Amino acid sequence: MKHLKRYVNVAINKEYMDIQQYAFRKYKIKTTENAHTHLAPDELELLEKLRLTGNNMKLKTTLDAFLFCCYAGLRYSDFVSLEPDNFIFINKEVWLMYKSVKTKTEVRLPLYLLFDGKAISILEKYKDDLSLFFKLRDNSNINKELAKISKLSGISKHISFHCFRHTNATLLIYNGVNITTVQKLLGHKSIKTTQVYTDIMDMTLIRDLEKCTQNVCNKRIYSENISL
Numbered sequence: 001m002k003h004l005k006r007y008v009n010v011a012i013n014k015e016y017m018d019i020q021q022y023a024f025r026k027y028k029i030k031t032t033e034n035a036h037t038h039l040a041p042d043e044l045e046l047l048e049k050l051r052l053t054g055n056n057m058k059l060k061t062t063l064d065a066f067l068f069c070c071y072a073g074l075r076y077s078d079f080v081s082l083e084p085d086n087f088i089f090i091n092k093e094v095w096l097m098y099k100s101v102k103t104k105t106e107v108r109l110p111l112y113l114l115f116d117g118k119a120i121s122i123l124e125k126y127k128d129d130l131s132l133f134f135k136l137r138d139n140s141n142i143n144k145e146l147a148k149i150s151k152l153s154g155i156s157k158h159i160s161f162h163c164f165r166h167t168n169a170t171l172l173i174y175n176g177v178n179i180t181t182v183q184k185l186l187g188h189k190s191i192k193t194t195q196v197y198t199d200i201m202d203m204t205l206i207r208d209l210e211k212c213t214q215n216v217c218n219k220r221i222y223s224e225n226i227s228l
Contacts, residue, residue, distance in 0.1 A: 001029045037159055038166040044070065046153040048118075056152060062145045064122050065136055066164055071119035072109055073168035073186050076142070076161045077101040082134045087111075087123070094120050100187040107187040114185075115171075169197040 005024050011017040039047070047067060052060050069079055078101055086098045096109040096119075111119045126133040136142055143160045150159055157163075165186070172182050183194040 005029065037157060037163045038170045039070070039155070039157070039159070039163065041171065043155050043157070044167060044171075046155055047149070050149070050153045052152070056148075059145055059149055061133065062136070062142060063149050064125065065133070065142075066146060066149070066161065068119050068122045069161070070164035070167050071115040071122075072096060072111065073165050073172075075100070075102060075165055076136075076139050078107075080134055080136055084130045087130075094123075103187055103189055105187040105189060107185070109185060166197070169194065173197055 008017065008023060012019050012022060047063065050063065052063065065079065068074075069076075074082075078098060081101055082096075082098060086096055088095055088097060090110075093110065093112045094117075096111050097107070099106055111117060123130065123133075137145075139161060146159060146161060150157065169182055169186055172185070173179060179194055179197075180191065182197070183191050186194060188194045
Protein backbone atom coordinates (compact mmCIF):
# COMPACT_ATOMS: atom_id res chain seq x y z
CA MET A 1 0.00 0.00 0.00
CA LYS A 2 2.94 2.32 0.64
CA HIS A 3 4.22 1.67 -2.88
CA LEU A 4 0.77 2.32 -4.33
CA LYS A 5 0.43 5.56 -2.35
CA ARG A 6 3.78 6.77 -3.67
CA TYR A 7 2.75 6.19 -7.29
CA VAL A 8 -0.61 7.89 -6.75
CA ASN A 9 1.25 10.94 -5.40
CA VAL A 10 3.57 10.90 -8.43
CA ALA A 11 0.54 10.76 -10.75
CA ILE A 12 -1.02 13.76 -8.99
CA ASN A 13 2.24 15.73 -9.11
CA LYS A 14 2.50 15.05 -12.85
CA GLU A 15 -1.16 16.08 -13.22
CA TYR A 16 -2.16 12.67 -14.53
CA MET A 17 -4.79 12.57 -11.76
CA ASP A 18 -6.86 15.26 -10.13
CA ILE A 19 -6.05 15.85 -6.47
CA GLN A 20 -9.74 15.39 -5.69
CA GLN A 21 -9.32 11.75 -6.74
CA TYR A 22 -6.67 11.16 -4.05
CA ALA A 23 -7.58 7.71 -2.77
CA PHE A 24 -5.62 7.94 0.47
CA ARG A 25 -7.30 11.06 1.89
CA LYS A 26 -9.29 9.09 4.49
CA TYR A 27 -7.24 5.90 4.42
CA LYS A 28 -4.61 5.15 7.03
CA ILE A 29 -1.99 2.54 6.19
CA LYS A 30 -1.71 0.01 8.99
CA THR A 31 1.64 -1.59 9.69
CA THR A 32 2.46 -4.86 11.38
CA GLU A 33 5.76 -6.20 12.66
CA ASN A 34 7.55 -8.64 10.40
CA ALA A 35 8.19 -12.13 11.74
CA HIS A 36 11.94 -12.73 11.56
CA THR A 37 12.58 -16.41 11.00
CA HIS A 38 15.86 -17.58 12.49
CA LEU A 39 17.59 -20.82 13.37
CA ALA A 40 18.12 -21.88 16.96
CA PRO A 41 21.63 -23.12 17.88
CA ASP A 42 20.58 -26.77 17.62
CA GLU A 43 19.09 -26.19 14.16
CA LEU A 44 22.24 -24.44 12.97
CA GLU A 45 24.21 -27.41 14.26
CA LEU A 46 22.09 -29.72 12.12
CA LEU A 47 23.23 -27.82 9.03
CA GLU A 48 26.84 -27.81 10.16
CA LYS A 49 26.80 -31.58 10.58
CA LEU A 50 24.87 -32.31 7.37
CA ARG A 51 26.83 -34.57 5.02
CA LEU A 52 25.67 -34.43 1.41
CA THR A 53 26.07 -37.50 -0.79
CA GLY A 54 25.14 -38.64 -4.27
CA ASN A 55 23.09 -36.18 -6.32
CA ASN A 56 22.84 -33.89 -3.31
CA MET A 57 26.57 -33.13 -3.53
CA LYS A 58 25.69 -30.34 -5.97
CA LEU A 59 24.16 -28.49 -3.02
CA LYS A 60 27.49 -28.37 -1.18
CA THR A 61 28.55 -24.89 -2.33
CA THR A 62 25.09 -23.53 -1.60
CA LEU A 63 25.17 -25.00 1.91
CA ASP A 64 28.60 -23.47 2.55
CA ALA A 65 27.36 -20.09 1.30
CA PHE A 66 24.39 -20.29 3.67
CA LEU A 67 26.62 -21.10 6.62
CA PHE A 68 29.13 -18.41 5.70
CA CYS A 69 26.37 -15.78 5.64
CA CYS A 70 25.11 -17.04 8.98
CA TYR A 71 28.54 -16.58 10.55
CA ALA A 72 29.13 -13.21 8.85
CA GLY A 73 25.54 -11.87 8.78
CA LEU A 74 25.55 -10.98 5.08
CA ARG A 75 22.58 -10.33 2.83
CA TYR A 76 22.32 -12.28 -0.42
CA SER A 77 23.05 -9.09 -2.41
CA ASP A 78 26.21 -8.42 -0.40
CA PHE A 79 27.46 -12.00 -0.62
CA VAL A 80 27.22 -12.22 -4.42
CA SER A 81 29.00 -8.86 -4.68
CA LEU A 82 32.07 -10.00 -2.72
CA GLU A 83 35.51 -10.29 -4.28
CA PRO A 84 38.74 -11.77 -2.86
CA ASP A 85 39.97 -8.19 -2.32
CA ASN A 86 37.29 -7.72 0.34
CA PHE A 87 39.28 -10.01 2.65
CA ILE A 88 42.33 -8.44 4.24
CA PHE A 89 44.76 -9.28 7.02
CA ILE A 90 45.14 -6.97 10.02
CA ASN A 91 47.75 -8.13 12.52
CA LYS A 92 47.72 -11.49 10.72
CA GLU A 93 43.97 -11.92 11.34
CA VAL A 94 41.28 -12.12 8.62
CA TRP A 95 38.82 -9.24 8.27
CA LEU A 96 35.98 -8.86 5.76
CA MET A 97 35.40 -5.29 4.59
CA TYR A 98 32.65 -4.35 2.16
CA LYS A 99 30.05 -1.70 1.36
CA SER A 100 26.45 -2.84 1.78
CA VAL A 101 24.57 -2.90 -1.52
CA LYS A 102 21.32 -1.91 0.20
CA THR A 103 22.44 0.79 2.66
CA LYS A 104 25.81 1.83 1.16
CA THR A 105 27.23 1.46 4.67
CA GLU A 106 30.86 0.42 5.17
CA VAL A 107 31.02 -2.82 7.17
CA ARG A 108 34.15 -4.22 8.84
CA LEU A 109 33.94 -7.78 10.16
CA PRO A 110 36.69 -9.47 12.21
CA LEU A 111 35.87 -12.96 10.94
CA TYR A 112 38.33 -14.60 13.35
CA LEU A 113 36.22 -13.37 16.28
CA LEU A 114 32.79 -14.33 14.92
CA PHE A 115 31.49 -17.83 15.72
CA ASP A 116 34.97 -19.18 16.47
CA GLY A 117 36.21 -18.23 13.01
CA LYS A 118 33.99 -20.76 11.24
CA ALA A 119 33.57 -18.43 8.25
CA ILE A 120 37.34 -18.55 7.69
CA SER A 121 37.27 -22.35 7.64
CA ILE A 122 34.70 -22.22 4.84
CA LEU A 123 36.81 -19.77 2.84
CA GLU A 124 39.74 -22.17 3.10
CA LYS A 125 37.76 -24.75 1.09
CA TYR A 126 37.52 -22.36 -1.86
CA LYS A 127 40.88 -20.58 -1.64
CA ASP A 128 41.91 -21.89 -5.09
CA ASP A 129 38.99 -20.03 -6.75
CA LEU A 130 37.41 -17.78 -4.16
CA SER A 131 35.61 -15.62 -6.74
CA LEU A 132 33.62 -18.62 -7.93
CA PHE A 133 32.33 -19.23 -4.38
CA PHE A 134 30.45 -15.93 -4.46
CA LYS A 135 28.76 -16.59 -7.83
CA LEU A 136 25.48 -18.05 -6.64
CA ARG A 137 22.37 -18.58 -8.71
CA ASP A 138 19.51 -16.09 -8.42
CA ASN A 139 17.88 -15.71 -5.01
CA SER A 140 14.71 -17.57 -5.99
CA ASN A 141 16.54 -20.72 -7.07
CA ILE A 142 18.89 -20.49 -4.10
CA ASN A 143 15.90 -20.49 -1.75
CA LYS A 144 14.57 -23.62 -3.49
CA GLU A 145 17.91 -25.31 -2.86
CA LEU A 146 17.76 -24.14 0.74
CA ALA A 147 14.37 -25.83 1.10
CA LYS A 148 15.98 -29.11 -0.01
CA ILE A 149 18.89 -28.65 2.36
CA SER A 150 16.68 -27.88 5.34
CA LYS A 151 14.58 -30.95 4.60
CA LEU A 152 17.70 -33.15 4.38
CA SER A 153 18.93 -31.80 7.71
CA GLY A 154 15.61 -32.35 9.46
CA ILE A 155 14.72 -28.68 9.94
CA SER A 156 10.97 -28.15 9.66
CA LYS A 157 11.01 -24.34 9.40
CA HIS A 158 10.30 -22.62 6.11
CA ILE A 159 13.46 -20.56 5.72
CA SER A 160 15.03 -18.34 3.09
CA PHE A 161 18.55 -17.07 2.51
CA HIS A 162 17.84 -13.96 4.59
CA CYS A 163 17.04 -16.23 7.54
CA PHE A 164 20.78 -16.64 8.07
CA ARG A 165 21.23 -12.91 8.61
CA HIS A 166 18.48 -13.04 11.25
CA THR A 167 20.19 -16.07 12.80
CA ASN A 168 23.49 -14.22 12.99
CA ALA A 169 21.97 -11.23 14.80
CA THR A 170 19.86 -13.33 17.15
CA LEU A 171 22.71 -15.60 18.24
CA LEU A 172 25.09 -12.69 18.74
CA ILE A 173 22.62 -10.94 21.03
CA TYR A 174 21.85 -14.21 22.80
CA ASN A 175 25.56 -14.68 23.48
CA GLY A 176 25.74 -11.26 25.10
CA VAL A 177 27.10 -9.06 22.30
CA ASN A 178 26.10 -5.41 22.80
CA ILE A 179 23.29 -4.35 20.49
CA THR A 180 25.24 -1.35 19.15
CA THR A 181 28.05 -3.74 18.18
CA VAL A 182 25.52 -5.97 16.38
CA GLN A 183 24.24 -2.87 14.60
CA LYS A 184 27.71 -2.16 13.21
CA LEU A 185 28.33 -5.80 12.27
CA LEU A 186 25.06 -5.90 10.30
CA GLY A 187 25.59 -2.49 8.72
CA HIS A 188 22.30 -1.07 10.01
CA LYS A 189 22.03 2.71 9.78
CA SER A 190 19.58 2.91 12.69
CA ILE A 191 19.67 1.10 16.02
CA LYS A 192 15.89 0.71 15.71
CA THR A 193 16.42 -1.76 12.88
CA THR A 194 18.64 -3.88 15.10
CA GLN A 195 16.35 -3.72 18.13
CA VAL A 196 13.80 -6.04 16.50
CA TYR A 197 16.16 -8.92 17.24
CA THR A 198 16.21 -8.42 20.99
CA ASP A 199 12.80 -9.97 21.63
CA ILE A 200 12.53 -12.85 19.16
CA MET A 201 14.37 -15.60 20.98
CA ASP A 202 12.84 -17.31 24.01
CA MET A 203 16.25 -18.68 24.95
CA THR A 204 17.42 -15.15 25.67
CA LEU A 205 14.70 -14.87 28.30
CA ILE A 206 15.63 -18.26 29.73
CA ARG A 207 19.33 -17.32 29.88
CA ASP A 208 18.64 -14.03 31.64
CA LEU A 209 16.28 -15.63 34.15
CA GLU A 210 18.71 -18.46 34.85
CA LYS A 211 21.47 -15.91 35.39
CA CYS A 212 19.22 -13.99 37.77
CA THR A 213 18.33 -17.17 39.67
CA GLN A 214 22.00 -18.14 39.91
CA ASN A 215 22.88 -14.71 41.30
CA VAL A 216 20.19 -15.03 43.97
CA CYS A 217 21.51 -18.46 44.95
CA ASN A 218 25.08 -17.17 45.12
CA LYS A 219 24.02 -14.29 47.36
CA ARG A 220 22.13 -16.70 49.65
CA ILE A 221 25.15 -18.99 49.93
CA TYR A 222 27.44 -16.04 50.58
CA SER A 223 25.08 -14.74 53.26
CA GLU A 224 24.93 -18.14 54.97
CA ASN A 225 28.72 -18.42 54.97
CA ILE A 226 29.04 -14.99 56.54
CA SER A 227 26.56 -15.98 59.26
CA LEU A 228 28.58 -19.09 60.04
